[in-house]
Amino acid sequence: MDHFADRLVAALREKHNPVCVGLDPRWPSLPLEIRRRHDDGTLAGMARGFEEFCCRVLDVVAPLVPVVKPQSAFFEACGPAGLLALQAVLARARRLGLVSILDGKRNDIAATAAAYADAAFAGTPVGDTVEPVWNADALTVNPYLGRDAVEPFVKSARGSGRGVFVLVRTSNPGAGQFQDLVCEGQPLYQHVARAVSAWAQECQGKCGYGDVAAVVGATYPAELSVLRHLMPNVFFLLPGYGAQGATAVDAAPAFQADGLGALVNSSRGILFCYPPEARDWEQSVQAATRAMIADLAQHTSSGRLA
Amino acid sequence: MDHFADRLVAALREKHNPVCVGLDPRWPSLPLEIRRRHDDGTLAGMARGFEEFCCRVLDVVAPLVPVVKPQSAFFEACGPAGLLALQAVLARARRLGLVSILDGKRNDIAATAAAYADAAFAGTPVGDTVEPVWNADALTVNPYLGRDAVEPFVKSARGSGRGVFVLVRTSNPGAGQFQDLVCEGQPLYQHVARAVSAWAQECQGKCGYGDVAAVVGATYPAELSVLRHLMPNVFFLLPGYGAQGATAVDAAPAFQADGLGALVNSSRGILFCYPPEARDWEQSVQAATRAMIADLAQHTSSGRLA
Numbered sequence: 001m002d003h004f005a006d007r008l009v010a011a012l013r014e015k016h017n018p019v020c021v022g023l024d025p026r027w028p029s030l031p032l033e034i035r036r037r038h039d040d041g042t043l044a045g046m047a048r049g050f051e052e053f054c055c056r057v058l059d060v061v062a063p064l065v066p067v068v069k070p071q072s073a074f075f076e077a078c079g080p081a082g083l084l085a086l087q088a089v090l091a092r093a094r095r096l097g098l099v100s101i102l103d104g105k106r107n108d109i110a111a112t113a114a115a116y117a118d119a120a121f122a123g124t125p126v127g128d129t130v131e132p133v134w135n136a137d138a139l140t141v142n143p144y145l146g147r148d149a150v151e152p153f154v155k156s157a158r159g160s161g162r163g164v165f166v167l168v169r170t171s172n173p174g175a176g177q178f179q180d181l182v183c184e185g186q187p188l189y190q191h192v193a194r195a196v197s198a199w200a201q202e203c204q205g206k207c208g209y210g211d212v213a214a215v216v217g218a219t220y221p222a223e224l225s226v227l228r229h230l231m232p233n234v235f236f237l238l239p240g241y242g243a244q245g246a247t248a249v250d251a252a253p254a255f256q257a258d259g260l261g262a263l264v265n266s267s268r269g270i271l272f273c274y275p276p277e278a279r280d281w282e283q284s285v286q287a288a289t290r291a292m293i294a295d296l297a298q299h300t301s302s303g304r305l306a
Numbered sequence: 307m308d309h310f311a312d313r314l315v316a317a318l319r320e321k322h323n324p325v326c327v328g329l330d331p332r333w334p335s336l337p338l339e340i341r342r343r344h345d346d347g348t349l350a351g352m353a354r355g356f357e358e359f360c361c362r363v364l365d366v367v368a369p370l371v372p373v374v375k376p377q378s379a380f381f382e383a384c385g386p387a388g389l390l391a392l393q394a395v396l397a398r399a400r401r402l403g404l405v406s407i408l409d410g411k412r413n414d415i416a417a418t419a420a421a422y423a424d425a426a427f428a429g430t431p432v433g434d435t436v437e438p439v440w441n442a443d444a445l446t447v448n449p450y451l452g453r454d455a456v457e458p459f460v461k462s463a464r465g466s467g468r469g470v471f472v473l474v475r476t477s478n479p480g481a482g483q484f485q486d487l488v489c490e491g492q493p494l495y496q497h498v499a500r501a502v503s504a505w506a507q508e509c510q511g512k513c514g515y516g517d518v519a520a521v522v523g524a525t526y527p528a529e530l531s532v533l534r535h536l537m538p539n540v541f542f543l544l545p546g547y548g549a550q551g552a553t554a555v556d557a558a559p560a561f562q563a564d565g566l567g568a569l570v571n572s573s574r575g576i577l578f579c580y581p582p583e584a585r586d587w588e589q590s591v592q593a594a595t596r597a598m599i600a601d602l603a604q605h606t607s608s609g610r611l612a
Contacts, residue, residue: 026417027432043430043437073414073421077430079439080389087386107411107448108379109478111332115379124349124383126333131349133385142413144450144473148480167450172415174454181489181497188494191487 001161003205004138005213005235008163009260011066011099016306017293018259020067020101020237022267023057023089025050025074029272031281047078051085055092057271060285062096064293067263069101069237070136090136101165101237102136109149117156138163140215140237143192150199154212158203163211163235166196168227171217171240189223190230197231207260209235216254218246218264224253228261236262242269242292248299259304266292307467309511310444311519311541314469315566317372317405322612323599324565326373326407326543328573329363329395331356331380335578337587353384357391361398363577366591368402370599373569375407375543376442396440407471407543408442415455423462444469446521446543449498456505460518464509469517469541472502474533477523477546495529496536503537513566515541522560524552524570530559534567542568548575548598554605565610572598 001007012018027035027046030053038049058068070093075086093100106116118124119133141153143166153164169179169189179189193214200210210233216224219240227236236254240246241264254262270292274284297303307313318324333341333352336359344355364374376399381392399406412422424430425439447459449472456472463470475485475495485495499520506516516539522530525546533542542560546552547570560568576598580590603609 024418039433041433041435043432043439046430046432071414071418073412073418073425077421077425077439079425079430079437080386080393083386083389105413105448106379107413108377109476112330112377112379115383119379119383119385124352124385126349126352127345127347129347131385133349133383142411142448142450144448144484145476145478146480146483146485148478149476170415170451170455172451172454174452177452177501178450178494178497179452181487181494183487183489183494188484188487188489191484195483 004157004161004163004211005205005209006207007137007161008099008235009207009209012260012305015064015066017065018263018296018302018305019065019289019293020069020263020265021057021061021065021270021289022103022265023054023068023070024267024271025053029276031278032276033279043078044081047075047081047085050075050078050082051088054089056282057285058089058092058096058098060282061289062098064286064289067099067101068093069103069265071267072102072104087134090134094135100136101138101140102134103140105140105142105167106153107142107145107149109145110152113149113152114156117153121156121162122160136162138165138213140165140167142167143195147195154199157211163213165213165215165237166192168192168196168214169216169220169223171219171244171246175217190226193227193230197234200231200234204233209233213237215239218251219244221246221250221253228253238262238264242266248295251296252300255301257301259301264296310463310467310469310517311511311515312513313443313467314405314541315513315515318566318611321370321372323371324569324602324608324611325371325595325599326375326569326571327363327367327371327576327595328409328571329360329374329376330573330577331359335582337584338582339585349384350387353381353387353391356381356384356388357394360395362588363591364395364398364402364404366588367595368404370592370595373405373407374399375409375571377573378408378410393440396442400441406442407444407446408440409446411446411448411473412459413448413451413455415451416458419455419458420462423459427462427468428466442468444471444519446471446473448473449501453501460505463517469519471519471521471543472498474498474502474520475522475526475529477525477550477552481523496532499533499536503540506537506540510539515539519543521545524557524560525550527556527559534559543571544568545571548572554601557602558606561607563607565607570602
């Protein structure tokens with residue numbers, strides 16, 4: 001498979017925008033028609049509802065956006081049946097030509113980290129073959145455990161043309177409790193940023209970006225400029241747009257002049273932009289996606305992807 | 307259910323030792339008799355092998371030790387079938403009266419963190435009921451995202467008599483890259499330790515320990531004493547004993563004078579302490595468990611639990 005960053009850039013150029021649709025299915029917010037069809041009081045029924053909902057969202061957004069990001073927690077909450085649904089959703093994203101980022105925020109050491117990574121990417125070795133598990137294009141990873149804990153993820157990704165998105169600065173209100181602590185003259189998240197930049201430089205695609213990327217909350221715009229400067233060859237994934245309060249103007253500093261360099265994620269703002277009883281909810285999802293694309297094109301350099 | 311720490315202390319007193327057996331099934335290390343029975347070239351076959359192996363290990367160690375820690379990565383590596391096996395292993399641990407710590411190192415924010423937590427503990431709400439998913443007694447959690455990202459785990463645990471083990475100082479060689487950075491005069495891991503201590507003090511059991519505990523690598527013994535002092539009401543889970551190089555002497559500073567305060571984990575050193583072709587591997591597992599109990603009793607205050 002081609003280098004992850006080259007595939008990502010090709011997808012952004014093909015769709016002319018940097019939107020990532022987050023697939024965070026929440027049962028109480030799902031369209032009533034879907035809940036009614038699958039509600040049998042079991043986790044398996046909930047999982048089938050999640051699968052139908054996410055696959056229909058994928059069908060709506062696939063012609064419009066380059067990237068989707070399923071949130072593993074909501075699928076895991078349905079147990080093994082939910083993880084079958086996650087597999088189906090990721091497989092459909094792949095068939096539709098979307099780049100997928102599995103949002104698992106995984107982290108561990110040595111062979112354990114490698115087990116998570118192989119599952120996320122090329123698959124788990126079984127005898128002489130490798131069996132795909134999630135088969136995602138990228139995975140989010142938590143860096144707290146340090147270099148040798150992130151490297152098994154990077155190695156596995158690199159071996160199969162996939163990418164690793166390392167949490168640098170998260171979008172939540174309390175993110176700063178540890179991430180903002182000043183160590184040797186710089187906040188912790190900047191130390192993480194430097195490590196991410198070094199990992200990214202080890203293996204750059206033809207586009208100049210590395211296969212290690214950064215998660216940086218759009219809810220902290222002042223920090224985005226600093227981080228853009230610290231990580232010139234790193235793609236950013238920006239959570240926090242929309243429901244979490246960040247605007248396109250807030251996201252703007254993450255972009256390079258040519259419109260590349262950042263993905264902006266929206267989950268609830270696209271998935272649940274209608275009342276549950278709406279029958280034409282897919283039209284609302286489509287309209288919200290188009291509105292987000294236009295908003296970003298107006299207020300960030302992403303308009304130059306057009 | 308009773309307070310998590312009271313249940314944990316009762317289990318340690320009943321078994322007279324602080325051993326946690328880590329359930330990290332790795333296909334190439336499994337006894338040949340199990341591999342032969344389940345090897346059909348599929349992840350489902352591997353998952354059935356993991357389930358049989360872990361359940362047989364549970365049967366051997368349940369009369370001896372208080373706590374087990376399944377590593378979710380190895381089950382996830384088999385996909386949905388692996389997670390059915392994880393459910394079966396956790397259910398058997400519960401039936402055998404063992405305290406279970408699901409080692410998932412989960413982390414996320416707000417409703418997403420709550421989804422992971424509910425799945426780990428009491429279960430996922432479905433209509434008017436709650437359906438169990440993993441039903442573990444405790445879960446390991448990564449603190450990098452800060453207070454408001456850890457609190458959904460703590461809240462969910464507290465509501466159902468479960469516990470949260472927060473990564474403070476991990477056992478891997480590169481742990482210090484970020485954890486040792488000195489911020490405001492103290493290394494980062496000590497800032498995390500103070501936060502863990504505060505969380506633990508919010509809800510203490512009759513035994514005096516909180517329902518928030520700490521993961522602290524036994525591979526860094528000098529730091530154990532400092533951390534023991536910083537977190538007087540916090541139980542420690544110590545990875546790193548045995549295969550990762552830490553000894554009982556290294557683990558000693560984590561214990562209080564009465565023999566409480568710490569769990570020492572061993573995974574490979576117990577699970578795979580025999581050649582794969584061994585037929586009497588369960589006797590080897592039993593002997594290795596007994597040897598570890600004796601080693602800890604000799605070199606730490608845990609002998610006082612006897």
